[in-house]
Amino acid sequence: MVELSKLKAGEKGKIVSVFLPEETVFRLRILGFSQGREITLLKRSFFSRTFLVATEDGRVGLRRKTAEKILLSAENGSVSGAE
Numbered sequence: 033m034v035e036l037s038k039l040k041a042g043e044k045g046k047i048v049s050v051f052l053p054e055e056t057v058f059r060l061r062i063l064g065f066s067q068g069r070e071i072t073l074l075k076r077s078f079f080s081r082t083f084l085v086a087t088e089d090g091r092v093g094l095r096r097k098t099a100e101k102i103l104l105s106a107e108n109g110s111v112s113g114a115e
Contacts, residue, residue, distance in 0.1 A: 034106075037080065037099035039073040045104030046070050052101045064089035065102065 033048055047069050050057050064087030065071070074091065075084040083094045094102075 033103045035100050036071070036073070036083065036085070036094070036102040036104055037096055039083075039104070041073055041075055044070055044072045045106060048103045048105050050102050052098065056098070060092075060102075063087060063092045065092070071104070 034045065036045075039045065047065060047067055049067065050060060050065065052060070060066075069088060072086040073083060074086050077083070081096055083096070083099045085092050085094060085099075
């Protein structure tokens, strides 16, 4: 497993778990961030402060602190930091 914040642009993964307050988890689910869903990192900002992520439902911008709390599993080996 790897944190979303460790992905490189273009890499994909499936969400395994989200370690955030329940209110935040609820909002992320609405945006397509639920367990088992595939996401793709589209772009990192300068110094990796924000991340643009594509979900099945659209695009979402996340702060680094939020991205660090979302764990992914490799999708066909496309996540470089996965074990």
